[in-house]
Structures are given as C-alpha cells and as structure tokens.
Amino acid sequence: MSAKLEAIGLGKRYGETVALEPTDLTVQAGEFLTLLGPSGSGKTTLLQMIAGLVAPTSGRIEIAGQDVTHVDPGKRGIGMVFQSYALFPHMSVWDNVAYGLRMRSRSRDEVRTAVDAALAMVRMGEFGKRFPKELSGGQQQRIALARCFAYRPSVILLDEPLGALDKKLREHMQAEIRRLHKELGATFVYVTHDQDEALTLSDRVCLMNDARIEQIGTPSDLYDRPATRFAASFIGHSNLLEGSLADGAVAGSEPILLAAGARLPLPRAANLAPSSRHVLLLRPEALEFVEPKQGFIDGRIDDVVFFGSDTHVQLSLPDGSGLTARCSRTLSPRIGDLVGLTWDPYRTTLLHA
Ligand SMILES: Nc1ncnc2c1ncn2[C@@H]1O[C@H](COP(=O)(O)OP(=O)(O)O)[C@@H](O)[C@H]1O
Ligand SMILES: [Mg+2]
Structure with missing residues (x-):
C-alpha cells in the first residue's frame, strides 16, 4: 500500500531564520525519495512538516490527494523512524512493536499477526521476549523499523535512521532497507547527509542546500548531470x-x-x-x-x-x-x-x- 505525497509552497520560518523556503515537492506512490544535503539545509524540517510534528509557516501537504496540513500526525497514515531508536526501555521487543497497533485499537488477533509479520520482515522473529538493552544497535534499529512497519503505513519517513551505526552495519542495513521498501511497497522519504547512501538507496534524490531544493533527479542525473557547482561538488x-x-x-x-x-x-x-x-x-x-x-x-x-x-x-x-x-x-x-x-x-x- 502506498500513497502519493505532495508539498505545495511548503515553508517554515523560525523568526528571522528560514528553515525551509516555500518548496514544491512531489513523491510518487511507492517511490523511494531521499532528501540529501549538508547539516542545516532543511531536511528534517521538511520531513517533520510532512509528519505533522512541525507546523508550516506557508503552503500545504497532500497525501493521496487529501489535504492533511491540519490533520493530526497519528491520522496521516504515516510511519516514522529516527536516528535515535526511541524504543521503550521497559517494554519487550514484542510489546514495542505492538505499541502502535494497540494505540490504534486493533484487535488482539490483528496485533499478533501484524507484530509477528513485522518481526519476521526485519529478521528478528526470535527476539520478541528480549528487552531493548539486550540488543545491539543494529538490532534495536531493526525493531524501530518493525514498529513502524507493523501498522502498514502508506508513507514512511526515515530521518538518518542508520546514522548511529558503524560503516559495515550501515551498509548491511542499507541493503535491508531497500529490500523492505520493495516488500512493503510503501512510499519512502529518507533523510541523509551521506551521498553514497542517497545514491545507492534511492529512485530519486532531492538535493537540498540552504533551505531549498538545489536539484532533484535520479542518482545518475545528479552524478552525471549536476546542474550547479554545489551539486557537482557535493555529489561524488x-x-x-x-x-x-x-x-x-x-x-x-x-x-x-x-x-x-x-x-x-x-x-x-x-x-x-x-x-x-x-x-x-x-x-x-x-x-x-x-x-x-x-x-x-x-x-x-x-x-x-x-x-x-x-x-x-x-x-x-x-x-x-x-x-x-x-x-x-x-x-x-x-x-x-x-x-x-x-x-x-x-x-x-x-x-x-
Ligand atoms: N526549532 C527550531 N528553532 C529555530 N531554528 C530551527 C529549529 N529547527 C530547525 N531550525 C533551523 O532551521 C534550519 C534547518 O534545520 P534542519 O531542518 O534541522 O536541517 P537538517 O535536517 O538539514 O540538518 C537550521 O538553520 C536550523 O538551525
Ligand atoms: Mg536533520
């Protein structure tokens, strides 16, 4: 299940600071789009406005053709994964993954089926009884992914989800995230400042600089046909x-x-x-x-x-x-x-x- 996502004139200011200039962006249903750019370029602000965690100063957001600008985060059909896994330390892995489903008042059978499927998908089926502190960083991040996937959101937002992992594990998890994107079929918007990660994962890359979109295109568009000096020097x-x-x-x-x-x-x-x-x-x-x-x-x-x-x-x-x-x-x-x-x-x- 996937949905088309649109930002129309979406902008954010904090007093004098422009976190995001009014921006137009369309992400196709089922697409894997990465927001790439240096620290402070507005990636997280854009993602959090899509999620409904930050209120825009201008513009609007549409998901599957519906204006959701003023819809609560929990009612947008969106899942989110952050760099800090934010698992509940006092809950077992299984209960962590079940949390979002219970919040949505799903039946016990539905919860059981969905949690088992999500844990199997991230290859953590054996770990349901453990607690977060008994897992490695990579395993904790898999659980964070499972928790998000369990209720099958049609749009999944990921903000530097592999940022805390070492290089080898990060590369392994990149391959896993690609596989999971294919399996879920959801629309993915992924934030990173790592150009290799952006090029290997994405259908399209949206390069951001200084609170606006510098260039948007396929990985080879950006690598072979950079439109600006910034794009040429940031990528490759x-x-x-x-x-x-x-x-x-x-x-x-x-x-x-x-x-x-x-x-x-x-x-x-x-x-x-x-x-x-x-x-x-x-x-x-x-x-x-x-x-x-x-x-x-x-x-x-x-x-x-x-x-x-x-x-x-x-x-x-x-x-x-x-x-x-x-x-x-x-x-x-x-x-x-x-x-x-x-x-x-x-x-x-x-x-x-
Ligand atoms: N809550 C906030 N208050 C004031 N300024 C903010 C706030 N959040 C972000 N900013 C500013 O907006 C700009 C973009 O930030 P952010 O979206 O977090 O960038 P990125 O995720 O690309 O590193 C930065 O200059 C940042 O300092
Ligand atoms: Mg950020």
Missing part, C-alpha cells in the same frame, strides 16, 4: 577547473576553455556565454593517463593513494592547481612522474562559475 569526487572561453570559441566548431594553464576541449554546449566564467567538472574516473604532451593537459604526480579496488592519484597542473584521477592498479603511477591527461569531452559537464 569532483575536479572543478575554472576558466574562460577562448576567443572565437563560441562561434568555432570546437569550443575551448582556458583553464589550469591549458586549452581544454569542451562538449559543444548551447549555452556558452562568452563573457562569463565557466567551471569544467572532470570526474576522477573519466581521466586517462597518456604520455606527457599527448593529452589535453600535463600533470605532475604528487601522491598515490591505494584504495583497494583502485588507486587515487593526486596531480598538480601547470597553473599549480590540484586534480584527482582514479586509475586501475595495473598502471602503477610513481610520485614525481609527469603524465599527460585525456578524457572524452562529452563525459564532462560545463557549469557557470
């Missing part, structure tokens, strides 16, 4: 080379950017403004090493960092600026070497400075 590792267009570059067939002390080829883009500054985004994995003078630009290798599956190479460019390239381990780059760099201009992105 980015080399951003700032420069200006070479004379005649706009009219000519091969536009050239003068940057980092070299003449760099650009994809033939429609919106080249001759007078303004531009930024070329080069992803580390798009760069290839060739002999010096055989590429678009030469770089001196400053450092080589081993990452297991591949190697990150730090280079300095002719104007002294730095650049990161990623190369396979077979290349064995050496510190101090001069190398040429080449790339497919169509795998780069040109942004306004």
